[in-house]
Amino acid sequence: MAEPGAVERRAPGRGLSARRALGGVAWGLRAYGFIAAMWVRSTMAYRASFAMMLVANFTTTFLDFAAIMIMFSQVDALGGFALPEVAFLYGTSCVAFGLADLLLGEAERIGRRVRDGTMDILLTRPVPVLSQIAADRFALRRLGRITQGALVLGWSLTRLELEWTAGSVLLTVSMVLCGGLIFGCLFVLGGAFQFWAQDASEVQNAFTYGGTTLLQYPPTVFGKELVRGATFVVPLAFVNWLPALRVLGRDDPLGLPGWVDFAAPAVALLCCAGTALVWRAGLRSYRSTGS
Amino acid sequence: MTGDKKGWEAVQEDAGGSVRDTDGAFIDVRDLRKTFRVRRRSGLLRRTSSDVHAVDGISFTLRRGEMTGFIGPNGAGKSTTIKMLTGILSPSGGRLRVAGVDPARDRTRLVRRIGVVFGQRTTLWWDLPLRDSYGLVRRMYRIPRARYEENLARCVELLELGGLLDVPVRQLSLGQRMRGDITAALLHDPDVLYLDEPTIGLDVVSKARVREFLLRLNAERRTTVLLTTHDLSDIEHLCERVVVIDHGRLMYDGALAGLHEIGSGERTLVVDLERELPPIEGIEGARTVRTEGPRQWLTFPATASAAPLVSRIAADYPLVDLSLREPAIEDVIARMYAA
Ligand SMILES: Nc1ncnc2c1ncn2[C@@H]1O[C@H](COP(=O)(O)OP(=O)(O)OP(=O)(O)O)[C@@H](O)[C@H]1O
């Protein structure tokens, strides 16, 4: 993944690896930026169709919340949580997932690229493969999901009767950012596994799309085993459940120590490190196609 | 045009350092191997795996500025070799250097100096107009604006892409797309250009245009070109040297002309006599294979000289006219592939 970028002229010494890696990441981000910008420009050429796609994205993703509202027309609480509290979970889950989906959602097409051989072409360009894949067909219509999630989140904040402290504001912001990172890792991990199993995108969807739906509901709705799995196996609980319970002043059903509620940034960083390793291994194992 | 020339020489200079010391062998391939392990279902649950030796110990070197044809029958290992030369695949064995760089290890460093065209699939963005695709290429390779404009203008002119720059790639015909692809591969002034079947599916006019363009590129910019094709007339037009492989092994490496000789080819002498006569006989080393009125066809080994043959015939027969036919390159290659 490391790309020498601006240090092209330098002798290919392996010594300056930290600087090289940083330079590589910066170049990867820049490349991501200009590829995405190109796609934005080209979709904006068809404004009407873009507007329609945006509305469609907004509406279809909002249906999830409509379902929750219908449930609340029958009951007063879900797993002991009132509507504004569930809306808080829903909003944070949607925005975090939406950010990851916007920025890295394309990674789920890796399997197809491996199968049809277009991965070869990405490897002949001096830009990190992940930047090229993730920025490909960059689609601002995905802002629809983020927008409706943010609206629901905003609404819940007006309804929750909480004493906002600097701590809980920070925790809420970090939920969205670290949650986005954790979901982003799931997208890239799922993509990386497709180097080995090209049909793995279904499995990936179970974790990404399935994950965000799971997190829209309070953990008390689900069995303890599932919550445990979502905490220790796939760290989804760190996206919003654990920190949100703290913000909402609730106990978590697993009875974990209190500091766990603040562990999301560390967990997100660990996820990134692990994902980077798996991604490299996946890319190394790529063996092209026969034509 | 002089400005163009100067720009190019400046580029040569700054690529200089690492190029000059490998000048003898710009591309150096030693005992290169690639083995694919393929798994097959055999029965309901059993899976067996076997090894495919796609490239099985190939060695050759290319000098800078050489234009070489790389041919062989289907499945010979040509594309696999090119993928290793570009760093897409890492070799299973052997040693590989392109401009002094190991492609698999230093892929991102090397790709700035090479251009690749895969005839079978485009390197352009399917949904973007050519112009936007080229804009992305410019930023990816960090091509200075002036050089980019100049290279683009040149390719657009020579490959006649003028009216096509605003057309999305998916709407281009095969021949137009191929010319678009060649342009994309050359905007960053690569030292090496790999072409994997660049003329596949092109009509006669497009083919001629592409060949003409490649000849100029090679002559003016000293770009090293390695070209695979199944159209041997491409090779005859473009390459002085051919490398032939089959089953992942090297079959021949040398001048195109030399293929005739080793291909156990026979040349044909066509003679027109004054009148219809019985088949010519008693000429050592030659055999009459056909007669048609006063015209007769004689074959003789490609390695032998035609001159003594002609003088013998002229001495004994009333010779009016004659012509000499070289074995068709297709026949030579076909015989080689079959062997
Ligand atoms: N990714 C791969 N996985 C498994 N086998 C492969 C792979 N790529 C190539 N092969 C096998 O390696 C051999 C050489 O293939 P290659 O594509 O290099 O041939 P080629 O010379 O380019 O042929 P063609 O003229 O048909 O393009 C073939 O037998 C092919 O089946």
Ligand SMILES: [Mg+2]
């Ligand atoms: Mg091929």
